[in-house]
Amino acid sequence: MKIVCGIKQMQEISGKLRVCGKGIGFVPTMGALHAGHLSLIAQARRDCDFVVVSIFINPLQFGPQEDFKNYPRVFKQDAAICRKAGVDCLFYPGFLEMYPQEYKTYVIVEGLSDKLCGKFRPGHFRGVATVVAKLFNIVSPSIAYFGQKDAQQAVIIRKMATDLNLPVRIKVMPTLREQDGLAMSSRNRYLTPEQRQDALSLSLSLKLARALVKSGVKDSSKVIIAIRQLLGSKQKVKIEYVSIVNVDTLEPLKKIFGKCLICLAARVGKTRLIDNILIGS
Amino acid sequence: MKIVCGIKQMQEISGKLRVCGKGIGFVPTMGALHAGHLSLIAQARRDCDFVVVSIFINPLQFGPQEDFKNYPRVFKQDAAICRKAGVDCLFYPGFLEMYPQEYKTYVIVEGLSDKLCGKFRPGHFRGVATVVAKLFNIVSPSIAYFGQKDAQQAVIIRKMATDLNLPVRIKVMPTLREQDGLAMSSRNRYLTPEQRQDALSLSLSLKLARALVKSGVKDSSKVIIAIRQLLGSKQKVKIEYVSIVNVDTLEPLKKIFGKCLICLAARVGKTRLIDNILIGS
Numbered sequence: 001m002k003i004v005c006g007i008k009q010m011q012e013i014s015g016k017l018r019v020c021g022k023g024i025g026f027v028p029t030m031g032a033l034h035a036g037h038l039s040l041i042a043q044a045r046r047d048c049d050f051v052v053v054s055i056f057i058n059p060l061q062f063g064p065q066e067d068f069k070n071y072p073r074v075f076k077q078d079a080a081i082c083r084k085a086g087v088d089c090l091f092y093p094g095f096l097e098m099y100p101q102e103y104k105t106y107v108i109v110e111g112l113s114d115k116l117c118g119k120f121r122p123g124h125f126r127g128v129a130t131v132v133a134k135l136f137n138i139v140s141p142s143i144a145y146f147g148q149k150d151a152q153q154a155v156i157i158r159k160m161a162t163d164l165n166l167p168v169r170i171k172v173m174p175t176l177r178e179q180d181g182l183a184m185s186s187r188n189r190y191l192t193p194e195q196r197q198d199a200l201s202l203s204l205s206l207k208l209a210r211a212l213v214k215s216g217v218k219d220s221s222k223v224i225i226a227i228r229q230l231l232g233s234k235q236k237v238k239i240e241y242v243s244i245v246n247v248d249t250l251e252p253l254k255k256i257f258g259k260c261l262i263c264l265a266a267r268v269g270k271t272r273l274i275d276n277i278l279i280g281s
Numbered sequence: 282m283k284i285v286c287g288i289k290q291m292q293e294i295s296g297k298l299r300v301c302g303k304g305i306g307f308v309p310t311m312g313a314l315h316a317g318h319l320s321l322i323a324q325a326r327r328d329c330d331f332v333v334v335s336i337f338i339n340p341l342q343f344g345p346q347e348d349f350k351n352y353p354r355v356f357k358q359d360a361a362i363c364r365k366a367g368v369d370c371l372f373y374p375g376f377l378e379m380y381p382q383e384y385k386t387y388v389i390v391e392g393l394s395d396k397l398c399g400k401f402r403p404g405h406f407r408g409v410a411t412v413v414a415k416l417f418n419i420v421s422p423s424i425a426y427f428g429q430k431d432a433q434q435a436v437i438i439r440k441m442a443t444d445l446n447l448p449v450r451i452k453v454m455p456t457l458r459e460q461d462g463l464a465m466s467s468r469n470r471y472l473t474p475e476q477r478q479d480a481l482s483l484s485l486s487l488k489l490a491r492a493l494v495k496s497g498v499k500d501s502s503k504v505i506i507a508i509r510q511l512l513g514s515k516q517k518v519k520i521e522y523v524s525i526v527n528v529d530t531l532e533p534l535k536k537i538f539g540k541c542l543i544c545l546a547a548r549v550g551k552t553r554l555i556d557n558i559l560i561g562s
Binding site: 007011015018019021102103104105106107108109110111112129133134137138159160163164165166167249 | 530
């Protein structure tokens with residue numbers, strides 16, 4: 001496995017592969033890899049001739065009060081995981097390589113970026129869209145892989161790639177969960193055992209929601225109330241939002257029909273967690 | 282010469298060329314081609330294996346009060362000009378091909394886009410950066426050609442391409458002028474003979490500025506006053522701005538030294554014209 005830190009070097013590698021007609025599978029990450037990332041890598045390995053993983057903790061997508069400084073940095077472990085998973089190339093650029101002095105260009109996806117998580121993390125999705133556009137131009141993937149856990153991110157990146165005519169296919173893979181149901185996230189390692197226990201209510205409340213919908217409840221408000229009640233019963237959980245939205249437009253739905261997304265965000269202690277389920281797909 | 286209206290078809294053509302290792306030279310235009318465009322095409326012809334010209338009047342870069350509706354549309358003439366100039370492929374997409382319903386993604390270059398012309402045309406450079414990013418992703422050029430007449434546009438596009446790691450080289454070619462000095466522009470055809478006469482003051486005032494600088498004047502304010510006096514003496518000319526700026530940052534310079542750009546915009550009747558000269562390069 002090659003470890004590449006320079007953008008030019010990465011572009012030379014991907015350029016050569018493209019000229020050879022090789023398909024590049026790309027998994028962009030912020031490191032602290034877990035089984036969720038591994039499932040993306042495994043899918044890329046199945047689909048593509050060459051697999052690139054990037055590790056870059058993108059400061060642009062963190063708010064000033066957020067956990068950029070404390071975000072887990074475990075490069076050696078991550079590199080070992082990638083090597084074992086059959087990754088061909090690990091792209092690991094430094095901050096100034098990605099954002100040199102006088103950096104000025106941003107990619108925005110209007111309408112989708114200020115909803116849901118965007119309300120609580122202003123600028124977050126601008127940071128995400130910008131870094132992913134850059135990474136796509138550096139890695140030239142034929143297919144890029146994202147996790148369904150970050151549902152809004154996946155919708156925004158798909159829209160960005162379509163709108164900007166980026167010649168890349170976006171594959172969104174199912175959320176992986178711990179045995180007890182907690183959605184896998186690099187941020188789970190922030191949780192104390194007590195918080196970890198209360199955090200279970202996120203996935204439990206979504207399970208409850210799915211059961212309600214299956215039982216015939218069509219009113220979004222009723223499902224949202226049920227989720228809020230369950231989450232509200234946990235001392236350490238502070239809800240940010242609970243929403244039921246169209247999977248493409250992220251517009252709230254009054255009635256549950258067709259493909260929709262039930263999604264939520266909450267703080268458990270200082271740790272911000274998100275989770276979601278797809279209904280009807 | 283192939284005329285291509287579909288994005289997918291264009292991407293297939295450029296993709297195949299890239300796989301063959303062919304260099305693509307790209308001249309994006311809004312049509313109404315003149316000798317200035319032809320000089321870009323000729324340079325592309327000299328530099329590259331394959332030359333693509335695009336004609337797309339990009340509504341995103343026109344303000345609500347601007348001349349989008351009246352912008353000259355002379356496709357047949359333009360196509361004949363391109364054919365004669367040895368263009369390999371003319372990309373001519375429709376509005377909905379470029380901006381389908383629910384289009385949401387924009388590219389912004391902060392800092393550079395609100396200065397000079399940007400002050401008078403809010404949103405203009407967002408429209409330019411967005412359409413050029415899209416066109417680059419569609420045409421995959423190795424080199425893209427722009428005219429120095431649109432100096433701010435060239436600076437912004439170069440910054441955008443660098444910042445977003447687009448694997449394209451930007452070449453900016455000198456402004457072409459009519460025999461009497463008027464900078465070539467598709468908008469010149471709006472001018473009445475009287476306006477055409479007064480419009481000459483734009484290039485004349487820049488010539489005067491160059492002479493002043495050559496004679497040792499270093500104070501930007503003095504040069505700007507001289508330009509304003511000359512322009513102000515013409516009844517049909519209404520100045521928007523006259524500035525002397527750094528060629529990369531577009532920041533105003535108090536003293537003229539090194540490479541700088543003397544640039545201006547004015548309305549002649551209803552027609553908005555721009556012109557500029559480079560000093561010290």
